[in-house]
Amino acid sequence: MHPAFSVVFFTTATGAGYGLLALLGVLAGQGFVPPDFWLGLVGMGLALGLISAGLLSSAGHLGHPERAWRALSQWRSSWLSREGVASVATFVPAGLFAVGWVFLGRTDGWVAVAGLLAAVGAVATVCTTGMIYASLKPIAQWHRRFTLPGYLIFSAMSGSVLLNALLQAFALGSTIVLTGCVLLTLLGWGWKLATWRHNDRLEIPTNANTATGLAGGTVRSLEWPHTEENYLLKEMGFRIARKHKARLRQITQVLAFALPVLLLITAFALPWPYAAVLSALATSAQFAGMLVERWLFFAEAKHTVTLYYGR
Amino acid sequence: MTCLPANTDKKLGLVIDLDTCVGCQACVTACKEWNTGGHMAPLTDIDPYGGDADGVWFNRVHSYEHMTEMGGRTVNFPRSCLHCETPACVTVCPTGASYKRASDGIVLVDEDKCIGCKLCSWACPYGAREFDSDVGVMKKCTLCVDRIYNDNLAEEDRVPACVAACPTSARHFGDLGDPASAISQLVVERGGVDLMPELGYHPTNKYLPPRAHTPRAASVPAPRLEPVQAEGGFLGWVDRMLSH
Numbered sequence: 001m002h003p004a005f006s007v008v009f010f011t012t013a014t015g016a017g018y019g020l021l022a023l024l025g026v027l028a029g030q031g032f033v034p035p036d037f038w039l040g041l042v043g044m045g046l047a048l049g050l051i052s053a054g055l056l057s058s059a060g061h062l063g064h065p066e067r068a069w070r071a072l073s074q075w076r077s078s079w080l081s082r083e084g085v086a087s088v089a090t091f092v093p094a095g096l097f098a099v100g101w102v103f104l105g106r107t108d109g110w111v112a113v114a115g116l117l118a119a120v121g122a123v124a125t126v127c128t129t130g131m132i133y134a135s136l137k138p139i140a141q142w143h144r145r146f147t148l149p150g151y152l153i154f155s156a157m158s159g160s161v162l163l164n165a166l167l168q169a170f171a172l173g174s175t176i177v178l179t180g181c182v183l184l185t186l187l188g189w190g191w192k193l194a195t196w197r198h199n200d201r202l203e204i205p206t207n208a209n210t211a212t213g214l215a216g217g218t219v220r221s222l223e224w225p226h227t228e229e230n231y232l233l234k235e236m237g238f239r240i241a242r243k244h245k246a247r248l249r250q251i252t253q254v255l256a257f258a259l260p261v262l263l264l265i266t267a268f269a270l271p272w273p274y275a276a277v278l279s280a281l282a283t284s285a286q287f288a289g290m291l292v293e294r295w296l297f298f299a300e301a302k303h304t305v306t307l308y309y310g311r
Numbered sequence: 312m313t314c315l316p317a318n319t320d321k322k323l324g325l326v327i328d329l330d331t332c333v334g335c336q337a338c339v340t341a342c343k344e345w346n347t348g349g350h351m352a353p354l355t356d357i358d359p360y361g362g363d364a365d366g367v368w369f370n371r372v373h374s375y376e377h378m379t380e381m382g383g384r385t386v387n388f389p390r391s392c393l394h395c396e397t398p399a400c401v402t403v404c405p406t407g408a409s410y411k412r413a414s415d416g417i418v419l420v421d422e423d424k425c426i427g428c429k430l431c432s433w434a435c436p437y438g439a440r441e442f443d444s445d446v447g448v449m450k451k452c453t454l455c456v457d458r459i460y461n462d463n464l465a466e467e468d469r470v471p472a473c474v475a476a477c478p479t480s481a482r483h484f485g486d487l488g489d490p491a492s493a494i495s496q497l498v499v500e501r502g503g504v505d506l507m508p509e510l511g512y513h514p515t516n517k518y519l520p521p522r523a524h525t526p527r528a529a530s531v532p533a534p535r536l537e538p539v540q541a542e543g544g545f546l547g548w549v550d551r552m553l554s555h
Contacts, residue, residue: 001433063427063447070424071405074313080430081405137399137510138436205509206436208375212388213329213504213518217379225339225371225390228364232438235429304507305438308373308390 001139002238003298010058011129012158012290014087015151017050018122019159020166021094025122027163028107029097029115035108039170040101046166048094055087079135083128090121126155133297138304140204142297146195157181157188158290161260165283168267168276175268182264185286189257192293196249199300211307221310236303237311240296248296256289313404315397319416322488323454324394324515325474326497330522332481334372334387341476342370342391342452350457351422355445367441369452370473381524389482391473392439392452393506393514394418400431400440400451408449416488416515417456422448436510459484487515 024043027033059065072088074081093114100111107115130151133142160181167173208219229237240248263282267275346369347354356366370391377386394411398418401409408424409431411417420431420440425448432440432449440451455471458464468475474482485494497503503517542550 061428063429063442063444063449064425067406067424067426070407070426071428074405074407077313077315077402078405078430080403080428084405132403132430135399135403136433137512138434206507210507210509211437212375212377212386213506213520214375214377214386215504215520217377219386220376220378221373222376222385223374225336225368225373226364228362230365231367231432231441231444235432235442236438303433304436304510308388308438 001298001301001303002235003295004061006057006061008291008294008298010054011151012287012294013050013054013057014129015126015155015290016158016162016287017047017054018090018126019155019157020162021047021051021090021159022119022122022156023159023163025094025097025115025117025119028101029112031107033107033167033172035101035106036170037102037105039166039172040098040107042169043163043166044094044098044102046162048091048098051087079128079131083125083132086121086125086128090118090125093117093121122155123152126151139301140202140206140304141199141301144195144198146191146198150191150195153184153188153191154290154293157184158286160184161264161279161283161286164264165276165279168272168279171272171276173267173272173275173279178264178268181282182261185257185261185264189253189261192252192257206304206307208307208310211304221308224309232305233309237306237309238299239311240299245296245300248292248299252289252293252296254289255285256293257286259289260286313401313407313409315401315411316413319396319411319413319488321415321486322394322396322515323415323417323459323485324487324494324517325391325454325471326483326485326487326494326503326517326519327389328481328483328501328519329386329388330481330519331479332372332387332389333479334374334385335478336372337476337478338389338473338482339368339370339372341472343368345455345458345472346453349455350453351420351450353443353446354450355443357445367443367450369439369441369450377521384521384524386521389473390437390439391516392418392454393437393512393516394452394454396513396515398512399434403430403434405430417454418451419453419456420449420451422446422450425449436507436512437514454484487517 059068071081071084075085096114097111097118101107130148134147137143164177164181167177212219260282263278267278343354354367358364370389373388375386375388377384394416401411406424406426408421410419427447429442440449443450459469470484474484483494486492487495498517501519503519505514
């Protein structure tokens with residue numbers, strides 16, 4: 001599948017944004033994070049900023065962005081529509097929570113309820129994003145049990161690493177949060193390795209024989225219907241060289257998992273502000289690494305239409 | 312509505328005979344010609360005379376080599392929308408632009424509602440949908456919905472343009488939901504198959520596999536040519552001189 005930057009950025013940014021929103025909604029609402037003005041402004045600004053930037057980026061790849069409101073209508077059947085509804089609905093409690101925290105200086109009472117609702121909305125939205133991909137049968141690498149948990153784990157992971165950097169920046173870092181994001185990053189690493197291992201050994205029943213209805217023997221493409229690449233090949237016939245794939249997987253592992261874990265563990269031992277600097281570096285490295293991971297998620301996915309082209 | 316009808320009154324579709332298709336591309340050009348002025352018009356071409364030609368087509372004919380124990384053969388393979396009974400391209404549509412008609416099962420796109428998110432093209436395993444980057448909406452085969460019910464056309468012309476154009480009658484149109492229809496009978500008689508049945512889309516269109524090889528077909532090549540005797544006389548002398 002063609003790794004369009006708009007969608008790569010969208011899923012990565014909203015993943016981190018919703019992760020942070022969910023954690024802030026729960027932790028601040030329950031009193032684990034103080035209702036500080038600047039912390040609220042920066043924290044909720046980051047979460048809602050990442051989410052909004054991601055959503056705008058995804059709208060940018062539409063043929064008719066001005067009709068995007070129509071996408072809220074078919075939630076009965078479409079995961080993309082459900083994602084639209086969930087993302088818009090989440091803005092309501094998230095907005096109230098932000099207003100309560102930043103402008104009213106409180107995260108208790110109804111603000112805490114709004115925080116919890118925002119967290120529920122965030123998790124629901126990430127689930128719908130994962131299901132958009134997991135529900136697509138023609139793309140075997142996505143139509144797996146690994147896809148939905150992957151989206152949730154990566155969202156929690158990048159959100160927690162971001163939360164840690166935020167708290168560290170305000171000298172509010174805690175070993176619990178640090179431990180949490182190290183564990184989640186390790187979980188993300190393990191999940192990604194397991195997913196790659198699973199996909200590399202994937203055996204699917206769909207092949208050129210079933211695609212053409214020509215039973216038995218081998219079916220080899222003699223001639224395409226067209227001389228140049230068409231929409232199908234540009235959108236779904238993307239191929240990545242094996243050596244690039246291996247290199248990009250290494251880059252993903254270093255940037256998204258290994259380096260953040262190393263930096264965060266070092267942050268345990270160092271006093272403020274060094275721990276804060278390392279936490280910020282861990283966040284940046286992980287975000288870059290997750291962009292590579294998401295690029296690979298698309299680039300490595302093979303659509304059944306490529307069978308018609310002998311690819 | 313992108314929810315699918317529980318069942319459709321008719322299941323209009325095509326049956327494509329891979330035995331008789333000669334890959335002449337007549338259906339391709341007839342489809343393009345009709346539909347670029349039809350329901351989904353235009354079928355935009357981008358840089359059509361340049362080195363990077365691209366454009367929207369509803370019907371594309373591939374050529375394959377099918378090698379079996381019986382030997383190899385070339386199979387020409389027209390590929391277009393199969394108007395599936397459970398088309399995921401419809402259910403994934405977030406706007407309701409894609410829909411399956413309850414009356415005849417035809418899968419269509421309402422271009423005025425399409426936001427061009429392309430998800431339907433990802434959901435189609437057959438590559439039946441093509442995005443028109445110029446108009447910004449998704450386009451697909453309409454089963455010539457503007458021909459088959461068109462009272463302005465003579466009755467025999469009320470078939471999809473691809474069917475009307477086929478010189479070898481490799482394309483058949485009819486109601487596949489009616490077991491008594493000629494087209495359903497043809498599928499039974501020739502053992503018509505679904506494409507990628509394992510994905511569970513239940514395509515309406517069927518493909519008739521090529522007939523088995525038959526010993527009746529001429530398989531003896533023309534007799535070998537005898538070696539030419541060396542010629543004598545003047546011409547023989549010229550031949551020998553030139554052959555040096």
